[in-house]
Amino acid sequence: MSQFKSTRRRFLQAGAAAGAFGMIGRPAIAKTWNVKFTLAWLAQGTSLFPYVGKQKGFFAKRGIDLDISRGFGSLAAAQSIASGQFDYGIVISAPLVLMVAKGLPLKGLATVDYDAMMGVGVLADSPIRTPADLVGKKIATVPASAESPFFAAYAKLAKFDASTAQMVNVDAKVIERTLESGQTDAMTGIASSSLPVLLSSGKPARWMLYSSAGIPTYGNAIVGSTKSVESDPELSAALVDALFESLAFTIANPEEAADLFFKAVPEAGLTAGAREFVRIGMGLHRVGIAKPEAIKNGLGYGDPKVYDAITDLVMSYLGTPDMKRPAVDDWYSNKFAGNIKLAPEQWSKIDGGLGEFRKLLS
Amino acid sequence: MKPAYASGTWRGERFYAFFLPLVTGILVLGAWQYAVKAYNVSPVIMPAPLDILLSFKGIGAELAHHAWVTGKESLLAFFLSCVIGVVLAYLLSLSDTLFASFYPNLVVFQIIPKIALAPMFTFWLGIASTSRISYAIFISFFPVMLAMMSGLSRADVNALRLCKSIGASKWQTLFSVQTPYALPYFFTGAKVAATMSTIGIVTGELISANSGLGFYVVRAQSLGQTPKVFCALLVLCVVGLAVYAIPVQAEARARRWWRGS
Secondary structure (H helix, E strand, O other), X not given: OOOOOOOHHHHHHHHHHHHHHHHHHOXXXXXXXXXXXXXXXXXXXXXXXXXXXXXXXXXXXXXXXXXXXXXXXXXXXXXXXXXXXXXXXXXXXXXXXXXXXXXXXXXXXXXXXXXXXXXXXXXXXXXOOOHHHHOOOEEEEOOOOOOHHHHHHHHHHOXXXXXXXXXXXXXXXXXXXXXXXXXXXXXXXXXXXXXXXXXXXXXXXXXXXXXXXXOOOOOEEEEEEHHHHHHXXXXXXXXXXXXXXXXXXXXXXXXXXXHHHHHHOHHHHOOOOHHHHHHHHHHHHHHHHOOHHHHHHOOEOOOHHHHHHXXXXXXXXXXXXXXXXXXXXXXXXXXOOOOOOXXXXXXXXXXXXXXXXXXXXX | OOOOOOOOOHHHHHHHHHHHHHHHHHHHHHHHHHHXXXXXXXXXXXXXXXXXXXXXXXXXXXXXXXXXXXXXXXXXXXXXXXXXXXXXXXXXXXXXXXXXXXXXXXXXXXXXOHHHHHHHHHHHHOOOHHHHHHHHHHHXXXXXXXXXXXXXXXXXXXXXXXXXXXXXXXXXXHHHHHHHHHHXXXXXXXXXXXXXXXXHHHHHHHHEOOOOHHHHHHHHHHOOOHXXXXXXXXXXXXXXXXXXXXXXXXXXXXXXXXXXX
């Protein structure tokens, strides 16, 4: 057994060796970003993909430590991003345009889905089959919900008199129940949020989409504050890539994605029907994603012409004198979008599983 | 030692009751105005006080209509809360059996976080004003009942003995002796109920309404019109104060009547 003797020479030798190891062997310290990210609403079928990507390590491998928070509506999400409470988040396109027109410093970085699924929902056995059947009916609406202000636009395009409908303003917590209980004949809402609630609780329902009447309604967009996007474009690029890698995995592997989501957010699976709720939401979300824009240009690409039409819609129905019509190029860019693509056979497979969900929409 | 605000001089009392809160309020508003302008905060995020004031222009009639709806329902809820609270207090004070049966349950009932039940009233009673008024009563009657019960039990023991000795009935004792003793307690509970009933109505309007200040707030929020949200909240303060003034005024009159002046 050798005995180590500490001498001045040994000490200097050890110091030199340690210094040399430090110079040669020290690994490069990877850049890490801590990103505060807000959803537009509660985590559900349409917004679980960031959790899935986090579980899969898509953010970590790009040096992003993503802190995901639930949202309280698209307007609140947009406001909290603009005020710096969050760095980035998900906001529905129409409220995003409204907030940009109000002067909030926001940038749209990519488009998640191409139909917000705004529309009018009815129970499956309702006699309301076409928009014209809504005349004189009692319709529940959540004034703060993205689709609510555009009911008049829908009525105009679907050629019925909106003033003949009896609108009832209710909170998001009760709207589906008012329909289920027969207190109202129909409701306005986002199909991918409300249909899962109704169907997973055993109430068959269907949706008449605003988009079917010709209203341009892109769904969620990835949004950052102007400051966040301009100060660190490298982060914006990495974040958008990680989010769409997450989305690609989610839409290509819905069952595995749901498992990962429930692992990440166990409380989301506590209620009866939670799995069905998420499955239906994810299915409807896939319907909104499998569109030519994404198939042709890659996930995240948004057509500026559609955003232009959404801007016209917002200015027509929500415009106030203090608002200035924003030019799309000033607040939206596809610069970071379109890097994540799915192969044609993947799109075919996704499309093959959508029949069940498409038949809920008209 | 007397507190500084009770100096006894007219000037001293006015300083503490009026001047000091006014100056503090103006300073806070000034700081708010400065901070919003200095940091160029968007009015959608946080409007400056002057922007809020200017936003009243052109919406006065609309706000007055919504305030009237909220105020009317708040008043009704407040009145019914007082009636229900007083009746329950009498019943539980008169009967030991009723007290033993109901009082612990009512206490447990009150521990429930009532805001969580607000949407349920829509399921149970529909989306009209009935659900809002019922919810407001539900959160308002208990302070009245509790205060009244407390007051009824605090009647002067000698007066109660006297009633017994002269053969006064239970009802006579209750109305002629216990009730006057309970009045200050009742008004304390009624003041709490006044604020609670306004809160209850507005909470109900946030859940289901086609008019009222709660509805106005939701609609303004949904359009990103934050200054108008603040306008509605200011009007709501006025409505709340008006409802609160009722038990305050009633108490002052009752005191005068009690003193015979």
